Amino acid sequence: MAYTLILHVSGDVPIIGEVEELPGPSDTMVLLSNPRSREGKDLHYLQGNVVQVIWPVDKINFMEILPSEEDDHIIGFVRE
Numbered sequence: 001m002a003y004t005l006i007l008h009v010s011g012d013v014p015i016i017g018e019v020e021e022l023p024g025p026s027d028t029m030v031l032l033s034n035p036r037s038r039e040g041k042d043l044h045y046l047q048g049n050v051v052q053v054i055w056p057v058d059k060i061n062f063m064e065i066l067p068s069e070e071d072d073h074i075i076g077f078v079r080e
Contacts, residue, residue: 001068002018002019002020002033002068003018003019003020003021003022003065003066003068004016004017004018004065004066004068005017005018005019005030005032005063005064005065005066006038006063006064006066007030007032007055007060007063008060008061008062008063008064009055009059009060009061010059010060010061013037013038014037014038015032015035015036015037015043015055016035016036016037016038016040016066017032017033017034017035017036017053018032018033018034019031019032019033020033022065023057023063027057028056028057028058029054029055029056029057030054030055030057030060030063031052031053031054032052032053032054032055033051033052034051035050035052035053
């Protein structure tokens, strides 16, 4: 199952992409597929045909994990 992440890289705009597995505590790199800006545009510092980028974890401030489409269909307990 692929996860969609927003990487907040030090000194740069946030980057959206997909990963096959969430990074673990001992990982030093994040392999991001289909890197793009929040608006879905290409990143100016990458070639147009790049499909995967490896980011070192020490350059990432934090990561956001976006819900998958499967998570959108889960109905939780709601109090009215």
